Amino acid sequence: MSDRQIPFAVDADPAWIARHPGIQRVPSRELTLFIARDFLTPEECEGLVELIDSSRRPSTIADANGDRYFRTSETCELDGADPLVATVEARLAAFAGIDPAHGEPIQGQRYAVGQEFKAHTDYFDPKGTDFQEYCAMTGNRTWTLMIYLNKPQAGGATRFIKIGKTVQPETGKLLAWNNRTGPGAYNPASLHHGMKVRAGVKHVITKWYRERPWMAA
Numbered sequence: 001m002s003d004r005q006i007p008f009a010v011d012a013d014p015a016w017i018a019r020h021p022g023i024q025r026v027p028s029r030e031l032t033l034f035i036a037r038d039f040l041t042p043e044e045c046e047g048l049v050e051l052i053d054s055s056r057r058p059s060t061i062a063d064a065n066g067d068r069y070f071r072t073s074e075t076c077e078l079d080g081a082d083p084l085v086a087t088v089e090a091r092l093a094a095f096a097g098i099d100p101a102h103g104e105p106i107q108g109q110r111y112a113v114g115q116e117f118k119a120h121t122d123y124f125d126p127k128g129t130d131f132q133e134y135c136a137m138t139g140n141r142t143w144t145l146m147i148y149l150n151k152p153q154a155g156g157a158t159r160f161i162k163i164g165k166t167v168q169p170e171t172g173k174l175l176a177w178n179n180r181t182g183p184g185a186y187n188p189a190s191l192h193h194g195m196k197v198r199a200g201v202k203h204v205i206t207k208w209y210r211e212r213p214w215m216a217a
């Protein structure tokens with residue numbers, strides 16, 4: 001992928017992503033979902049885990065739904081000025097072909113035993129109470145890029161409920177999916193569940209792109 005001209009744009013071109021070496025496209029008519037193994041090296045993953053562990057705090061959700069166990073993991077934002085984070089940012093942008101100005105800062109997530117993120121979509125519900133706050137400036141989320149930084153001893157898979165696909169965590173494995181079916185149209189088939197870790201610890205990073213440029217307000 002590195003010696004191809006990167007067609008930076010507002011949205012990703014699935015046909016272009018599909019031509020990255022070693023990429024796998026999950027067969028589904030409902031969801032554009034790619035998997036790329038060994039997207040990061042074990043050393044890079046370890047470095048990111050250390051960054052996450054040093055600044056984690058409880059995760060939150062938009063549109064409070066009354067279930068305090070809906071997302072029980074911990075979260076942090078990663079500092080784009082950190083050289084390792086900057087390297088990863090650049091590789092993700094080159095993968096997606098999306099203008100980096102549309103990216104939120106990378107987030108880290110950590111799940112201990114019993115922690116999970118129940119079934120949700122990454123786009124914000126346009127009818128939800130928090131939509132204005134999260135989306136007025138930057139628009140909604142378009143693509144999700146997520147990387148497993150380790151493989152817990154048991155559990156911690158990501159299950160795409162509507163398309164019946166479960167992805168197992170593996171160190172350095174990237175998942176990328178399109179949360180939309182077109183401009184302003186959000187895809188309910190992107191519903192996914194970060195399942196409970198049963199043994200060990202799970203760390204991931206997530207990179208979300210927006211319809212409009214991201215401005216840290």
Ligand SMILES: O=C(O)CCC(=O)C(=O)O
Nearest residue numbers: 117157158194195204206
């Ligand atoms: O941890 C996972 O497997 C999924 C994480 C996720 O869906 C998210 O952070 O939005």
Ligand SMILES: [Fe+2]
Nearest residue numbers: 120121122192
């Ligand atoms: Fe998610």
